[in-house]
Structure formats: C-alpha cells, structure tokens
Amino acid sequence: MSVGRSAPPQRTLPVLADVARLSGVSEITVSRVIRNKGPISAKTRERVLHAVAETGYVPNRLAGALASADSMLVGVVLPSVTNIVFADVLRGIHEALAPSGYQPVVGVTGYDADEEERVVRSLLAWQPAAIILAGFEHTDGTRRMLAASRIRVAEIMDIDATPIDVAVGLSHRSAGRDIARYLLSRGYRRFGYVGHDWDSDHRARLRFEGLVDELSAQGLGVVAERRIAGPSSTLAGRETLAGLLATGERPDVVVFSNDDMAVGGYFHCLAAGLEPRRDVGLFGFNGLEIGAALPLRLSTVRSNRFLIGKLAAEALVARPDRPDDTAIINTGYEIEAGETA
Amino acid sequence: MSVGRSAPPQRTLPVLADVARLSGVSEITVSRVIRNKGPISAKTRERVLHAVAETGYVPNRLAGALASADSMLVGVVLPSVTNIVFADVLRGIHEALAPSGYQPVVGVTGYDADEEERVVRSLLAWQPAAIILAGFEHTDGTRRMLAASRIRVAEIMDIDATPIDVAVGLSHRSAGRDIARYLLSRGYRRFGYVGHDWDSDHRARLRFEGLVDELSAQGLGVVAERRIAGPSSTLAGRETLAGLLATGERPDVVVFSNDDMAVGGYFHCLAAGLEPRRDVGLFGFNGLEIGAALPLRLSTVRSNRFLIGKLAAEALVARPDRPDDTAIINTGYEIEAGETA
DNA sequence: TCGACAAATGACAGCGCTGTCATTAGTGAA
DNA sequence: TTCACTAATGACAGCGCTGTCATTTGTCGA
Incomplete structure (x- = not known):
C-alpha cells in the first residue's frame, strides 16, 4: 500500500512495491511483466501475475506516462457529439485506437474557435501523443500551441486546404x-x-x-x-x-x-x-x-465519417513523430442515387 | 527546458523551472500562481503570468495529478456514442464539467459487459475522481474494481435497482x-x-x-x-x-x-x-x-437525457469522497401527447 | 570444470509537479 | 524603533512508475 508524505486520508491502492514484495522480485521486474517488455522468465512472469491478481493492482497511468514521456493518449476535439456525423467519426476513432493501447480524450467546442483553443490547451496539459481537430479553422493561439508541442495533428472532415500535419476527409x-x-x-x-x-x-x-x-x-x-x-x-x-x-x-x-x-x-x-x-x-x-x-x-x-475517424487515428499512431511534410488522406464520397432526385 | 535523464530526443517544452527562472521566483510560487492557490502578491503574479506567456508554458497534468493525488478526470463509460440518447447524455456531462476543471474521458463498450470491465480497468489506470456507467449490469470484476477504488460512481439511465453509489435516471x-x-x-x-x-x-x-x-x-x-x-x-x-x-x-x-x-x-x-x-x-x-x-x-x-448526464456529473464532483449510503436522483419523464396515438 | 555469451534481474535517478512545514518579508501598533 | 502577527515565499520530499546501465544468473561448448 502506498504510504509516504502526508497525503489526504484516502484509498490505499496497491502499487508496484506491493506486487514486488508479494512476488519476491523488484518493482522494475513487475513493471516489465505488466508492460510485457524485455526478457522475463516464465517462472517470474507467473509469480508476478499471481501477485497482481491477488493484490488487485491497477497500473497508475499518471506515473507511467510521466516517467516514460508517453501518455498513450490521443486528444479528440469535436464541434459536437450529438451531431451523428461526429458521433460516427468518434466511433471510427474508438475502433482504431482500441487495439493500440491509445486512449481518446474528447473535448467539445460547440463550433467555436476560441473554445477550440481552450479545449486544445486543456488537452495538451495531458501530453497527448496526438490530437484530432475538425476542420482547418483555428485561432493563432491554437496554431502556436500545436506548433510548439510537435505532436501529431490530424485535421479531419475536409481536405481543401493545407494541413498542419495530416488532413483526413473529402473535398x-x-x-x-x-x-x-x-x-x-x-x-x-x-x-x-x-x-x-x-x-x-x-x-x-x-x-x-x-x-x-x-x-x-x-x-x-x-x-x-x-x-x-x-x-x-x-x-x-x-x-x-x-x-x-x-x-x-x-x-x-x-x-x-x-x-x-x-x-x-x-x-x-x-x-x-x-x-x-x-x-x-x-x-x-x-x-x-x-x-x-x-x-x-x-x-x-x-461521406465516410466512420472511415475518416478510423484512418485519422490510425495515421497518427502509426508514426509518433511529426513528419516534416504534410499529408492528405482522401476518404472520398459516393453519390447515393436514392429515390428523391 | 526540461533536461535530465537520457529521454528520447524529442520536444523540449517549457516546465515550471523555466518560468521560475524567468520570473525570478521559485517553482512552487509559479505553481501557486497558475493554480490560483494560496496568497500571491499582485506584483509576483504579474511577473509570473508574463513569464508564462513568454515561455508558452503549458502545465503538465500528468505530473500535477500524480503529485496531488487528484487527476481531475471523470471516466465516462457509454454503450455507444452514435446512439443520440447517449450523445445527449454526453453533452450534459460535458456541460456540467466544463466550469469545474474536471475533464471527461470516454470509453465505449458496445453494450458488452466484458468490454465494460476492460474499459473500466483502462479508465481506472488514470485515477479518475469519479466514473459514470450506464445501467446496473456489471461483471463481478467490474464491481470489485469499483469497490476497491473508492471513487464516486454514478450509474445512469435507470433507477430501478440499488446503485453502487448514486443512480441518476428514470424508472x-x-x-x-x-x-x-x-x-x-x-x-x-x-x-x-x-x-x-x-x-x-x-x-x-x-x-x-x-x-x-x-x-x-x-x-x-x-x-x-x-x-x-x-x-x-x-x-x-x-x-x-x-x-x-x-x-x-x-x-x-x-x-x-x-x-x-x-x-x-x-x-x-x-x-x-x-x-x-x-x-x-x-x-x-x-x-x-x-x-x-x-x-x-x-x-x-x-426522457431527460441531457439532464441525466448533467446531474450525474454535478453530483459526482460536488462531493469527492464516496458517501456510505447510496442515493437516487430521479430525472423523471413526461408523456408527450403528439399526434400519432 | 571453466569461460564466453546471452538472458534475466536490479539499482539508480528522475519525469514535472505539489503537499507540508519552515523561513522570510511586510505591516501595524505601541 | 521594536515587537507581534500575518502575508508571502521557498526547501524538501515524494507521488508511482520507467529509461538506462550495471550486475547477476543461466546455458552451452570446449
């Protein structure tokens, strides 16, 4: 159990040290087992996983992200979540990120550029690996933050302008x-x-x-x-x-x-x-x-909204560092003849 | 700029130390100014805010959340984001949280209880202050995690069963x-x-x-x-x-x-x-x-979906520690006569 | 059995910030 | 001017984990 400086009296959740003590190995070995990183003997792995189950240990992503400089978060900035268009995009994003270990964090702008700037600032505080924005219209402040952060940026829905990093959508x-x-x-x-x-x-x-x-x-x-x-x-x-x-x-x-x-x-x-x-x-x-x-x-x-979300998320996590040149991913569109015209 | 152990060669974002050096005060004073906490002289505040603007400093919430044991995150677990019902709920949640400093983190379960367990585990790794779940149907694993975490839990949409903490919805x-x-x-x-x-x-x-x-x-x-x-x-x-x-x-x-x-x-x-x-x-x-x-x-x-989301989020952030007894917030419903029946 | 090499494990430092207590500076009254 | 009290600021330790390099253990061949 985590004890140390006089934090407020609260839950005492198991930490790596607890698992380490129970399994008779070091904390870093426990960490390696959980992240499945580096060489681990089968015997050690078994002891550690047993101790994890017994303690009910849940990793602390705050600490992990801070220590590794990789939050595994993707910021998603949408004008609206009730507009089915963006809900479909979000579904595509979730589906693309689900197997990757990356977690989306969603902010809503109400179609307002100043609000987008506030949401972006708030999301950047979480050190996301990437961020997804709708459209090309941003305040200067937003652009400066995105430039300084150097994280991957996908501008989605539209491809009729030059993106900061990658644009995914249709013309x-x-x-x-x-x-x-x-x-x-x-x-x-x-x-x-x-x-x-x-x-x-x-x-x-x-x-x-x-x-x-x-x-x-x-x-x-x-x-x-x-x-x-x-x-x-x-x-x-x-x-x-x-x-x-x-x-x-x-x-x-x-x-x-x-x-x-x-x-x-x-x-x-x-x-x-x-x-x-x-x-x-x-x-x-x-x-x-x-x-x-x-x-x-x-x-x-x-318009292939689901595909827009999916391809945007995939493009961002496929390459963590921002390329020097911009890219455009055209998801296209199809005329649906229907019966009303 | 942050230098230290041999992290991968990447962006060098300003940290508190940079702002402190430029404004001639300590890091903790800079932190106090940014969080607006404790006594700060107007002169010091001005110097610090000027240095913040000049460096383009963005707080690192990973570090802040870890150090303060308060992530200011609220986990939101929804069966679907494309179903307008939950999109309205999410809108209510966003609106309630926007002025509070809390940030929603959304996971999608596809109406599957096992997936809900995975999403909950993933969200708990971020040490959220609270979590919002749809309905009362959870796996034993999910229930154990929620019990161990001691965070606030709102089960929304339905009030026809006894909640873990607080239920918000209608019968x-x-x-x-x-x-x-x-x-x-x-x-x-x-x-x-x-x-x-x-x-x-x-x-x-x-x-x-x-x-x-x-x-x-x-x-x-x-x-x-x-x-x-x-x-x-x-x-x-x-x-x-x-x-x-x-x-x-x-x-x-x-x-x-x-x-x-x-x-x-x-x-x-x-x-x-x-x-x-x-x-x-x-x-x-x-x-x-x-x-x-x-x-x-x-x-x-x-059904008052927006209100469900709003009241759930408000209830959770209004009191950070979980009460000993459960509560039910009935958002009610209204018959809309319309013209088809 | 010994030596070389690879696999496995651990020690250390630190990521960026904040709770807490100590210290310093400022203010007002005698 | 001095003292008492309050406001303002800073030092220290540590939140929980992980990158990196060092050390230990195990395996195989001569």
Whole structure:
C-alpha cells in the first residue's frame, strides 16, 4: 500500500512495491511483466501475475506516462457529439485506437474557435501523443500551441486546404461540383438551396460554392436559396423548405446542406402534398441511415465519417513523430442515387 | 527546458523551472500562481503570468495529478456514442464539467459487459475522481474494481435497482406502466409491441414489463409482439412493424421500444397507406427531435437525457469522497401527447 | 570444470509537479 | 524603533512508475 508524505486520508491502492514484495522480485521486474517488455522468465512472469491478481493492482497511468514521456493518449476535439456525423467519426476513432493501447480524450467546442483553443490547451496539459481537430479553422493561439508541442495533428472532415500535419476527409468543393453534375445529368435545371449556418459549418459553404461553380460553368445558377442562422436540424429543414417554396420560385430540385435538413424537407413535402422527385427533387449530404429508411430513399452523398475517424487515428499512431511534410488522406464520397432526385 | 535523464530526443517544452527562472521566483510560487492557490502578491503574479506567456508554458497534468493525488478526470463509460440518447447524455456531462476543471474521458463498450470491465480497468489506470456507467449490469470484476477504488460512481439511465453509489435516471418500469395508463385513457385496448434486443437494452425490457403489468391489472394484454435480435434503428422499426401487421393481428396501438423504431413504424405506415392514429396508434420512447419534425408529431415519452448526464456529473464532483449510503436522483419523464396515438 | 555469451534481474535517478512545514518579508501598533 | 502577527515565499520530499546501465544468473561448448 502506498504510504509516504502526508497525503489526504484516502484509498490505499496497491502499487508496484506491493506486487514486488508479494512476488519476491523488484518493482522494475513487475513493471516489465505488466508492460510485457524485455526478457522475463516464465517462472517470474507467473509469480508476478499471481501477485497482481491477488493484490488487485491497477497500473497508475499518471506515473507511467510521466516517467516514460508517453501518455498513450490521443486528444479528440469535436464541434459536437450529438451531431451523428461526429458521433460516427468518434466511433471510427474508438475502433482504431482500441487495439493500440491509445486512449481518446474528447473535448467539445460547440463550433467555436476560441473554445477550440481552450479545449486544445486543456488537452495538451495531458501530453497527448496526438490530437484530432475538425476542420482547418483555428485561432493563432491554437496554431502556436500545436506548433510548439510537435505532436501529431490530424485535421479531419475536409481536405481543401493545407494541413498542419495530416488532413483526413473529402473535398467538399468537389462534392458540390459533383452534386451539380449529377443532378444536371438527371435533367434538373432549376436549382434551389436550403442551408444552415455557414459560420459553424464551413464545409457546407464549400459544397455550395462547388455547386454554384459547376452550374455557372453550364450557364446556370441557383434560382432560390434560403439559409437559417442556427444549426441544422430536421425541423429547420422542414420549415426552411416551406419558406423557400412559399416565395413562388419553382425550383425543380432543392439541394440541402445536409441530410438532416433534407429529411425535414421531405417531411414538408408530405405535409404539403408534394411528391419528392415528381413534384420537386430533394438532395441531401452525408448519407445518414434515416434517409435510407424514408418511404422514398433520400438521394444524397455518402461521406465516410466512420472511415475518416478510423484512418485519422490510425495515421497518427502509426508514426509518433511529426513528419516534416504534410499529408492528405482522401476518404472520398459516393453519390447515393436514392429515390428523391 | 526540461533536461535530465537520457529521454528520447524529442520536444523540449517549457516546465515550471523555466518560468521560475524567468520570473525570478521559485517553482512552487509559479505553481501557486497558475493554480490560483494560496496568497500571491499582485506584483509576483504579474511577473509570473508574463513569464508564462513568454515561455508558452503549458502545465503538465500528468505530473500535477500524480503529485496531488487528484487527476481531475471523470471516466465516462457509454454503450455507444452514435446512439443520440447517449450523445445527449454526453453533452450534459460535458456541460456540467466544463466550469469545474474536471475533464471527461470516454470509453465505449458496445453494450458488452466484458468490454465494460476492460474499459473500466483502462479508465481506472488514470485515477479518475469519479466514473459514470450506464445501467446496473456489471461483471463481478467490474464491481470489485469499483469497490476497491473508492471513487464516486454514478450509474445512469435507470433507477430501478440499488446503485453502487448514486443512480441518476428514470424508472423504466414506471414509464411502461404510465404508457399503458395513458394509452388506455385514450381509448386503446388492443396493444401491439415492436422492440429490439433486450440483451443490450435492459431498460426497454423494463418498460415492456411495466406496460404488461399495467395491462394485466386491467384484464388486458399485448395481442401482437415482435422483437428483433439487433440494435434499434429506423429501418428496423419500419420492417418490424410491417412484419407485425402482416400477421393479421390488428392492434389499435403499437408501442415501440424507442423513437427510432417508432419513426420507422411511421414510415411503414406512409408506405402502406395507413394513417397514424386513425388506422393504428404509434407510440415511441425518448422524445427525440426527429419525432417532433414528422408531419404528425410522434406520441412518445420524453426522457431527460441531457439532464441525466448533467446531474450525474454535478453530483459526482460536488462531493469527492464516496458517501456510505447510496442515493437516487430521479430525472423523471413526461408523456408527450403528439399526434400519432 | 571453466569461460564466453546471452538472458534475466536490479539499482539508480528522475519525469514535472505539489503537499507540508519552515523561513522570510511586510505591516501595524505601541 | 521594536515587537507581534500575518502575508508571502521557498526547501524538501515524494507521488508511482520507467529509461538506462550495471550486475547477476543461466546455458552451452570446449
């Protein structure tokens, strides 16, 4: 049991010394057995593992990480955990890290760059081996900390800018272009757009810009457009499409900033007696499961969120030191034809 | 810069000693300034903070936590991060902890008790001040570790059993009873049930049992019931209701194990030309936003997930030592009438 | 049996910070 | 000016483990 300086009266958990005493070897040998590092005789290993079980010893990662200068932690900084997009990313991160011994530590920024700086500072205090950030938009303070720390950095979701270290995601600008091309090939000519706050979702803006670029190249444009100031949601999508169609403009297809909004648009059509595709095409982004469960499967782009999280985490732990040059891992996207456009 | 034993050649981050040298005070004074602990003269504080900014010093929480026997970490063990229910809980936890200095560390169990044991062991190695677990079902190994650690433990989501320390949630058995009472008061008499895997969702089973108990007390029962072996999803709900109704049984209302399943049931009705409530009532559980965005708002029970997470985290950090007696914090639930039942 | 080599184990120092008690500096009253 | 008390600061030891080098033990071949 740990005794020493007059710490507050608290739990007396077994430490290495207790296991060492019981198994008749030194602390460092016990440590070697537990970490499975270096040569250990089978006999010693058995005695130590028996003593571990008997004492109920749990390693102290604080001490181990401090002594070894390797916390085995990976910081994960996400705008939101309730947005299924990032929840899928987090699932990919967890799955990639589970066999590696690395542990994710999650901070939430609420889509705010100043909050991201605070979260990053707080996470860096834990000396993580790596950190995962969403997007490329950071404060100068955040950038300075990341530069000073020299740890691996993955910027995820987007690959349309130069990363600090490695970027993992898809080109949202290209996705916007491909959406336009695809819908044009389906015969649509009058485009509407329903979106949400671009300040917090830069990637939605990039997709819109790609869409507009491609339409422009074909001598077309967006005939009706409406964006809300807040976050995306199904209800917001429903209401915003209602508002857009109430203007009298008659787009033959409406591109939504994401699937949440598009599902809401679908609900508006149900309530307004419009049939998706026959009366107006609906097109989302992300390829969420709920879109596939609709009576008419939502037409959308599948972004590989799980894969983004998984590949980002794998890239970081595969090489602990930061390379001199930057890298981009393109997880791509797929048009999901569906039945609404 | 930190120099000492021959650690691997790596980043040389500033430590307390660097700040101390630059500001002309001792390390412990620098530490006091940063932690805002004990008496500090304004002049000294200013010199230290200036040196901190100049060196870019980031505290090392590994060292601080080890030395102070207080990691300021809270372990959070969740079955899933993609299930919006737990994502909302996590949001509540993050919000409660943000002003407290405590940092959540999340592990994911995939609804598996053995995996929960592994995650708990892994989290305990970080000496968290407290831990949050979902539900009451743990392995003996998990229980032994939690008993030995003496840290605060919140078991969340359910209050229908005796907790290790504190339970935060609602009574699912009561909710099932109240659902039955409510629907009976609406005139429904022929009950159907569509559910998902009870092995991973014990609380769905409790609600079902409460429902059946109350119906039984009124001389009634469930006339048609179908459960799938896997997790809940909108698509599963859609398909399972289709299968249930194809049996020829004609329930006048169908209770679903949760909103995901109920929304899927709604989609089946749309595709099958059935009108919710007029042709068959639909009743969910959880009060998710997507249910409220449907053309006809889903009838459901609102479980206060955010509040569960928030109150659990607050309870844990409010008192660091584990009380001798257990406690239950009932976050309650509300019937949301909606328009489908 | 002895010597060489490899396997196994241990001693030492220290990772970066903080609890605790000791010391110093500052302030106010007589 | 001196003394008493409080505020401010510092020295010391150690939290629990691990990197590194030294020492011991075991094995095999001559």
